[in-house]
Amino acid sequence: MNRPTTLLDDALSFDDGESNSRRPQNGRVVLVEDCVETSGAFVLHHLIKRFLSPNVSSSDSIVLFVAFAQPFSHYDRILRKMGCNLAAQRENKRLLFFDMLMLECPDDDVEGGLIALFGNIQKAVEVNSSNKNITIVIDDISLLEVATNGSTKDVLNFMRYCHTLTTQFGCTIIIVLHEDIYSSGDGFTFPLQLEYLADIIIKTEPLITGLAADVHGQLTVLNKGTLDGFRSSKGKIHNFHYKIKENSVDYFYPGSRS
Template sequence: MRGFARRERERGDMNPPSNLLDEALGLGHGGAIAALPAGRVVLVEDCVETSGAFVLHHLLKRALSAGEGGGDVLFLALAQPFSHYDRVLRKLGCSLSVQRNNNKLHFFDMLKLEFPGLTGGNDIESGFVGLYSKIQRAIEARRSKEYSRGCITIMIDDLSLLEIAACGSIDCVLDFLYYCISLTAELDCSLVILNHEDIYSSEEAPRFLSHLEYLADIVIKTEPLSTGLSADVHGQLTIFNKGTSSRHGHSMNKIHNFHFKVKENGVEYFYPGSQY
């Protein structure tokens, strides 16, 4: 017991203090790094001007180094090759190659993913079924190991590319997501999705986005500053945290809003006007 406490303290010393983003996600308590609570669905929305990829990198690092020996991550990469994530995460102090060799990170390289044929709906559907069963198998393999009790996080970067791979059949993508979400509920995983908000801002396809926002427990939006580009403030984050019950018992449905500046080795979060 004492050994555990010491380990906790050491880890607390090693890790940087929790930041505004972690607090808003409800991760920042006690100094020790915690992964996202199981069963959570997090949706990151960004736009052309301000990429939200850094939130994903942060959550990826967080998930891999959380808890006892870290959790597992299944990363569905459609946007970038492995080398990109490896370099970015290395600067954040987390080696993806090592994590992959240790079987902590299951990297699905789907940069070139195309569902066979692309002619009828059936091919796309069966493609998604295949993808889902791969994920399911990977998770069950991890759950069966006795030593791994950490949280499993599924990450999708990014959903709009999955839509393109599915040739725009939104129903297939939504079905796939429903399956993934039911998986998170059954097997104690959490799901992190990156998507682009501005694609759906026109009147044509708002249904998909509102579906996603309904499914998500936490929505993180990255936007540029309304006053234009700045070298000191890269944009603002808005976080809608739906009904987390805090440790005091009352549920909080809170909106957090703050600015950020992305650096190579981390991101600075601060309230508007509190920097410099």
């Protein structure tokens, strides 16, 4: 069933202009914001599958996965149910998996710990940069902040360093953020800073009208563009439904657009 992929990909403008060969546009930062009521994990899984799809030139496309939230076995189990074998992709070097679950930056050298992490990411990008379309996935940035003992400034500096890879190597970066944990206080400046860096913002939220039997929530996509030299945002809103058991996208209901 191709309809769900087409709707989401259209909203994200992931298209190379050929109707039979859709691929991500390089050099973009995609921010996935979710909340407790509506997890955005299914969006992340959908994007990983699409970036590793055989339809995306298999010889020159890789995913560099920096995982703070779950072990490799978790993602592999879910993606297998979606028809994507992460273990095989890792074996053939299309997936580079960085297990960061135990990362803890020392109190007296948080900056040094993040510089070392960025150095490892940059090295992996450089090694694979020849004729490669590289996607860097960070799941999730909230836990990186925990690993740095709440040093928001250092995490933002780390993300700015990562952002340089979009221009230097044409990398696409996907960031997952749990927005609701920053819903009050000065901490809300952190998601605002990430939104500023992002070219595409995907928000999963509960339905404004409340619960529904056949719809799990609302997906809002803000795709920033350039118009006459000025930065503008064009949003698309879709109500979505997905298989909770498999945590994978089932299909999207088209909703209101703005």
